[in-house]
Amino acid sequence: MVRLDATPPQSETSEPVYVETTELVSPEGVKFPPTNLYSDEPPLETDFHREQIDLLIRLLKYWWSDRNDFYISGNLTVYYNEQQLRKKDFRGPDIFVVMGAEKRDRRSWAIWEEGGKYPNVVIELLSSSTATVDRGKKKDLYQDVWRVPEYYWFHPETMEFAGFRLIGGIYVAIEPTESGRLPSEQLELELGIHDRKLRWFTAEGELIPLPEEAERQAADQARQQADQERQARERLENYLRSQGVDPDQIA
Incomplete structure (x- = not known):
């Protein structure tokens, strides 16, 4: 039909x-x-929220550009049963990651179209109008209905940051590392705050760069290498001159 x-x-x-x-x-x-089904989510509240969502999505897609076994999206409706459709009780996480899923564009995430897969990781961005729901009803939904293995929240303005791991059917607070980051067992990465933004880090604690950041780092390293080689050459030339040898006469 x-x-x-x-x-x-x-x-x-x-x-x-x-x-x-x-x-x-x-x-x-x-x-x-x-x-x-199309996504049916309200607009984001602030530029902070939109930029933060875009940042985390861009970073993970760039870092895993050679992988095709995951899906990450943001502010996209997740449809999980027909009752939800009738009640218009949609729950669209600010950011979610599904492992073992095909990496392709979607209008929405419908559980029955995705082999019953729910998100492995959900991140909500808190605001004055959503914090109570994110800490309460949404947390209960992700714990009791979706059974999301890892749930994080972050406030882009106050820097409030917390994470929970599903253990025995109950969310347990994730212990931060010595650097204050929260490890994700699902993604084998870490989440942490850098320059007032929530960022991905490697399991070894290295900041995962954006493509433009990686290009700048590569350019900086090339300049440093060139400077080191120039300084070493100048030291050698000065030494040769001190020994009465003209460096320009050396082939």
Whole structure:
């Protein structure tokens, strides 16, 4: 059965765009959840939140650019049952990572279309209007319904940062490293604050750079190497002159 559903309007004056969404019916008449669902999330509250989400997504995609077994997204609706669809009780994590998933673009994450996979890691960005829900109802949802192995939250303005690991069905606070970072067993990485931003670190504690940061680091290293070679050459030339040898006469 094919049904026409409206995508979320892009503005108050925009007309809804209708697309075909497929409602599957088995030979026995059993109806399956619809497919091709669009995300239905509210706009982000501040520039801090949008930039932080984009930063973590860009970093992980860059660091794992040679991998095709994960999916990371942000502010994207996760559909997990038909009751949720009827109630419009959508839960879109600010950032989530699913391991063992195909790395491709999606309109939303529908559990029944993804082999029953829920996120391995969820990160929520706190704000004055969402902090109570993120620390309460959402934490309960991720613990009791989604069974997300690791849940983190971070406030881009106050720098509040915490993480929890699902142990025996209950979230237990993740112990920080000596450097104050929180290790992720699911991703074999660490999360920590750097220059007032939440960033990924390697398991060895090294900051994972953005592509432009990596280019600057490579350029800086090349300049340092060139400076060291120049200084070594000058020291040798000065030594030769002190011994009465003209360096320019040496082949």
